[in-house]
Amino acid sequence: MVRGKRWQAAAVIFLAAGLVLAIGLGGRSGDTVLEFGMFAGSNWGVANADSCIIIDKAIEKYERAHPGVRIHYYSGIPKDDYPEWLARKILGGETPDVFMVLSNDLDKMVSLGVLADLGPWMDKDQDFSKSAFFQTALAAGVRDHQQYALPYETVPTLMFVNKTLLNQAGFGVPDNDWDWDRLMDICKKITKDTDGDGRVDRFGTYNYGWMEAAYSNGGKLFDEDGTKCYIHSEQVAQAVRYVNGLSDLNQGQKVTQEDFDGGHVAFMPLSFAEYRTYKSYPYKIKKYSTFQWDCITLPAGPQGDNISEVDSLLIGISSHSRKKQLAWEFLKMLTYDEEIQMEIFRYSQGASVLRSVTGSEQMEEIVRRDMEASDRVIDHMLLSTVIEKGRAVPRFSRYGEALALAESEVLKIYEGEKNVDSSLKIARRTIDHFLAR
Amino acid sequence: MDLILTGGSSVSCRKGFGDRGMRAKRIEISLVNYLMLILNWVMVVAVTGFIAVTTENIRESYIARDFIAKVEAIPWRPETILAVCVLLMFGLTLSFVMRDIIHFRDSRLQVGSLVFDLIVSIGIVYLLNFNYNGILLWVFANVIFYTKKSSGQFLFMLLAVLSFVGTDYGLASVNAPLYDIQDYISYYDAGQQSYIFVFYNVLTSLNMVLFIIFCVFVIQEQRGTIEEVNELYGKLSAANEELQQANVQLQKYADMKEKMGQTKERNRLAREIHDTLGHTLTGISAGIDACIATIDIAPDKTKSQLEVISGVTREGIQEIRRSVSQLRPDALERLSLEYAIRKMVEDTNTLTRTKVSFACQIQPLRFCEDEENAIYRVVQESLTNAMRHGRATQVEIRMWREEGDIRLSIQDNGVGCKEIQPGFGTEHIRERIALLNGTVVFDGSHGFLVDVTIPIRWGDSV
The missing domain is CATH 1.20.120 (Four Helix Bundle (Hemerythrin (Met), subunit A))
Structure with a gap:
């Protein structure tokens, strides 16, 4: 009797399990759908109406190569709303199979276990080679020595040059291998009270801070894990002193955006994306139209090179994705396919993360189309070098706070006119203490 | 497990x-x-x-x-x-x-x-x-x-x-x-948070409390079981003690029984001595007293009287021998079977007129105790029968081996008998031999023949 009941119970459980399985399998019919999480517009703070075109092309190409697979994405999520949108998806367990990762979010995504480690896929894929990427761009997707995301688009920082102003002062546009001394020379001569009201009204630089100077002097602020601060290093100290010297030229006058827009400032750091935006229609007639301008590399410090911070937009795969192979292939299509990567120069404002694409003459041709004949187009070799040698800034979880702390410490030095070296050592202790918490 | x-x-x-x-x-x-x-x-x-x-x-x-x-x-x-x-x-x-x-x-x-x-x-x-x-x-x-x-x-x-x-x-x-x-x-806001914390903590603690109560109950139940086991164990050891006492009493009883057996045996011995030796010695003493009185008056009569006494004495000796040997075959206990038989034959030859011969073809003559006992008894019984009932003057005892058997024959030249009547002697012999899985044949046509066949036991040395 008891035995019979037990068998009955076992049979019921077995049937129930079978039913659940059957419903589960039956529910999956039709095309395989791969979810893609992306935002519309530019990652670089510039307007971009065409951002979806590259993605659409990539999807079209991917779906042609993978019949039966569909890529689905939500269009029209602005960049500002994207982190919230993604967070809601992650919380609800609906993380897209493939999604864009803002560089500031990478650390959180990795620590939450949302991103899949790409190492095994990269190793397994015979057609894939890491060396095709700019190492700086690739490094942006690395956490704890593991690749969690691949770069899709990258942007170095350049130096905006007001050609008209320089010409008036008797200077030409500096060469791309210029250095701090040359910048200082030009700034000394340019900084002037032109209208004789006793206040300086023509300036050398705007927004050129000690950090830009430090990067081009071979310095760095933090290690990759965000556990150590190098603000006291000689390269950074030199940069702090140098920028202090530059601002001393202004005799206490604060340079504003209006000064710059009005054409009263010679130099300003500008991202490659902004450069391309404001050089092309319609923005070239809206902004900076009262003077001629161009972009060159940042001046090299005595211990550094003409390099700058390189920011990258990353794309990763959800660790919970059940279609990782398909997801990997789509990720490869977006980041590794030369044809798609070339589209970045056509429809976006950043640069391709692939050496072969950014280093090609075809890229120069595409960029030239938007420009006037008199403009100097950034040479493909130079752009490649700037990206390759550039500084990928480690975006650990408290990077923003640590950076703000560093900036306030340096500001204190400037305002209190303290000894740079000893103050930086104190600042380093303060920041290290913060990082260790 | x-x-x-x-x-x-x-x-x-x-x-x-x-x-x-x-x-x-x-x-x-x-x-x-x-x-x-x-x-x-x-x-x-x-x-x-x-x-x-x-x-x-x-x-x-x-x-x-x-x-x-x-x-x-x-x-x-x-x-x-x-x-x-x-x-x-x-x-x-x-x-x-x-x-x-x-x-x-x-x-x-x-x-x-x-x-x-x-x-x-x-x-x-x-x-x-x-x-x-x-x-x-x-x-x-x-x-x-x-x-x-x-x-x-x-x-x-x-x-x-x-x-x-x-x-x-x-x-x-x-x-x-x-x-x-x-x-x-x-x-949630602070007010809601406190409610949630209370709910969470109260239920978690309640679970802990239930667990402790559960453990206490289980321990109590286990203690109940232990008490039960202890009670049973007490009963068991009491029974064990009683059993031991009964065992001691039984031992005492057995000792008593043994002593009683010994007393009984002594009584039997005393009766036997009294019946045989006492009777004979009394007869002899009376006869000799008569001889003393008549030896001077009628020496011839005295002589014949002395002959009678001599006969009685001899009979008495024989009686004693018989009863002693019936009690325990001492000879057999101390000596080998062959020697015991030869001693019996020798004793018979010296004490009686019957001439006994013993021929044995089995060397060495060694059997198990029960077999030796049986053979000795059969020979003794047969000799006694030959002299008492057959009045035989010659007895021939032979032992030999025949295939897997031991053969024993006792032939006398006495009167024999036409029909073998089941008497004490023959019945005893038959019983003893039957115990050894052997057979016995009696023949009274020419004198008296006792023919015994005993199978040799496997594994025994002969």
């Missing part, structure tokens, strides 16, 4: 001892067990449900990004976790009900169900990311209840304790980032 089953089956086998208090305790234990199960149902559903609902609230109020920035980890698909936990709880309940109502007769099934519970509950605790591990206390309680008095109990308890300690949130979060229910609670 040999587990002693408790529950219904054991209640039935202990019917004789089961008292009402024990049964009441058992019902109390079962009740606490059910209460713990219900409480854990509430807790598991509450924790997973709370996280699922709060996640939805967070998403709807568009603060997901801020929330994610604050937390160390998040659960993957809270609704799925809720569903899977409910499914696992159903599994636990099923296993518990099967154990409690059906009672697995096979102890392996019982152990299996406990192991199943442990694995499933660890699964639940893992899914809850160690935010609630009270379910392990319930498993722990079941382990204590179902494996008591067994060798596997300690292993099980160790496993349960280790899993309980190992699943403590603080300890577990050292190794891996885990989602914390407090992060979810902090989504």
Whole structure:
């Protein structure tokens, strides 16, 4: 009797399990759908109406190569709303199979276990080679020595040059291998009270801070894990002193955006994306139209090179994705396919993360189309070098706070006119203490 | 693992001892067990449900990004976790009900169900990311209840304790980032938070309290069982003592019986001596007294009288010999069979006119004690018969081996008899030989012949 009941119970459980399985399998019919999480517009703070075109092309190409697979994405999520949108998806367990990762979010995504480690896929894929990427761009997707995301688009920082102003002062546009001394020379001569009201009204630089100077002097602020601060290093100290010297030229006058827009400032750091935006229609007639301008590399410090911070937009795969192979292939299509990567120069404002694409003459041709004949187009070799040698800034979880702390410490030095070296050592202790918490 | 089953089956086998208090305790234990199960149902559903609902609230109020920035980890698909936990709880309940109502007769099934519970509950605790591990206390309680008095109990308890300690949130979060229910609670405003904390803490503590009550009940029940065992043990040792006393008395009785046997034997000896020696010696003494009186008057008559006395004396000697040899064949005890027979033959030759010859072809003449006894007795009985009844003057004893048998023949030249009458002598001989699986033939046509055949026993040396 008891035995019979037990068998009955076992049979019921077995049937129930079978039913659940059957419903589960039956529910999956039709095309395989791969979810893609992306935002519309530019990652670089510039307007971009065409951002979806590259993605659409990539999807079209991917779906042609993978019949039966569909890529689905939500269009029209602005960049500002994207982190919230993604967070809601992650919380609800609906993380897209493939999604864009803002560089500031990478650390959180990795620590939450949302991103899949790409190492095994990269190793397994015979057609894939890491060396095709700019190492700086690739490094942006690395956490704890593991690749969690691949770069899709990258942007170095350049130096905006007001050609008209320089010409008036008797200077030409500096060469791309210029250095701090040359910048200082030009700034000394340019900084002037032109209208004789006793206040300086023509300036050398705007927004050129000690950090830009430090990067081009071979310095760095933090290690990759965000556990150590190098603000006291000689390269950074030199940069702090140098920028202090530059601002001393202004005799206490604060340079504003209006000064710059009005054409009263010679130099300003500008991202490659902004450069391309404001050089092309319609923005070239809206902004900076009262003077001629161009972009060159940042001046090299005595211990550094003409390099700058390189920011990258990353794309990763959800660790919970059940279609990782398909997801990997789509990720490869977006980041590794030369044809798609070339589209970045056509429809976006950043640069391709692939050496072969950014280093090609075809890229120069595409960029030239938007420009006037008199403009100097950034040479493909130079752009490649700037990206390759550039500084990928480690975006650990408290990077923003640590950076703000560093900036306030340096500001204190400037305002209190303290000894740079000893103050930086104190600042380093303060920041290290913060990082260790 | 040999587990002693408790529950219904054991209640039935202990019917004789089961008292009402024990049964009441058992019902109390079962009740606490059910209460713990219900409480854990509430807790598991509450924790997973709370996280699922709060996640939805967070998403709807568009603060997901801020929330994610604050937390160390998040659960993957809270609704799925809720569903899977409910499914696992159903599994636990099923296993518990099967154990409690059906009672697995096979102890392996019982152990299996406990192991199943442990694995499933660890699964639940893992899914809850160690935010609630009270379910392990319930498993722990079941382990204590179902494996008591067994060798596997300690292993099980160790496993349960280790899993309980190992699943403590603080300890577990050292190794891996885990989602914390407090992060979810902090989504609500302070007033709501305090209610949630009270609910969570009260239920967690209640589970702990139920577990302690359960343990106390089990200990009480086990103590009851121990008392029962002690009582039985007392009874057993009392019975054992009585048995020992009876044994001592029996020993005494046996000793007494032996002494009585000895007395009886002595009495018999005394009677025998009195009957034979006393009678003969009295006769001889009277005869000699008469001879003393008549020796001078009638020497011839005295001479014939002395001859009679001599005859009586000889008869008396023979009587004594007979009775002594009937009591114990001393010769046989001290000497070999051959020597004993030869001594008997020699004695007969010197004391009587009967001439006896003994021929033996078996060397050495060695048998088992019972065989030697039998052969000796047969020879003695036959000789006595030959002289007493056959009045034989010559007796021929022969022993030889024939195939697998020992042959013994005693032939005399006496009167013999036409028909063998079953008398004492022949009957004794027949009985003795039959005990050795042998046969005996009597022939009274030419004198008297006793012909014995005894089979040689395997493994005996002859």
